Amino acid sequence: MDSHSRFDTARLRLDPLLPGDAAALFAYRGDDAVARYQGWKPASVADAEAFIAGQGAVPFGTPDAWCQLAVRELASGALLGDLGVHFPATTDDAIEFGVSLRPTAQGNGYAREAMAAMLGQAFGAWGYRRCVGSVDPRNEASIALLRSLGFRQEAHHVESYLFRGEWVDDVIYAMLAREWTGPG
Template identity: 40%
Template sequence: MKIDSERLLIRPIMPEDSRAVFGYRSDKETNKYQGWIPSSLAEVDEFIAKNPNTFNLPESWFQLVMTDKIANAVIGDIGVHFFGNENLQVELGCTIKKEFQQQGYAKEGLKVVMQALFSQYNKHRIIASVAPENKVSIQLLTSLGFRKEAHFVKSYFHNGQWEDDVVFAILAEEWSTAL
């Protein structure tokens, strides 16, 4: 799967992306809400090696990278989790390099991936799981048409402690009216 947007090329993660991904993913402060913060390049290599060869496999996570077209550099990634017996639902996660945050890249990348998931892959529902303190991500999701579905209390074990988790979702028919 490769998708172009105005400023981005979104494509599957590859072994040669390892250093770039480690560069922004290992930043513990910027990624404090992330579930995965690698501590070595080898850990990123292992993560990339586990990425499926095929997009849209049931019960898999598929990692895409966002490449800035002008800089020709990896500036972030989007994880797509395909789940459910009928493979009609997905969960999205997004990480952006610190220098590229608050510039609309996450919204631009997620928007074109969501469009492809709904129109090309006929997905019924897309969800995102967010820490309630992550106000920037919550604002991003609502700007894309997501609505809050649930607030789970101390349901997510992160950094050695139980934390709350907020789930946002959007249905295919809601997406068509959100555009």
């Protein structure tokens, strides 16, 4: 994998988060609805700045690390959200993605478009054979997104995950390279 990390789709550009994104990142990642099922919720713009600075130290494609890309409107460059990629140690292991959009950008098919671009890369140039998603069963939008892309449910772990002091369920979705039929 090279460290190239700009991907254009019909309407979006996925590229590195920049220091100037901190205020916009905080505005939606700090939103209760967006953060409800997320492990990371910034408490301030400074938290968002620190997160972006930390990402600067993780080259895209670093094994066993989450690399977070900005999801931008292609035409304007405005920050619509972010998409995390967890690169496993080898291409025999499963790659994982996580996407978050600012509330005003949701419901336009942007998450699907961004995820489809990443799946195309993962199963194409990057050579992965399996992609997984781990989601709280109450996160209906995320489950709809995964199903819309063709992910299958493989497991439902009951009260398996301690999240903010509460034991919650964890549902595993997966897709194999041979099951990926394209952005469709």
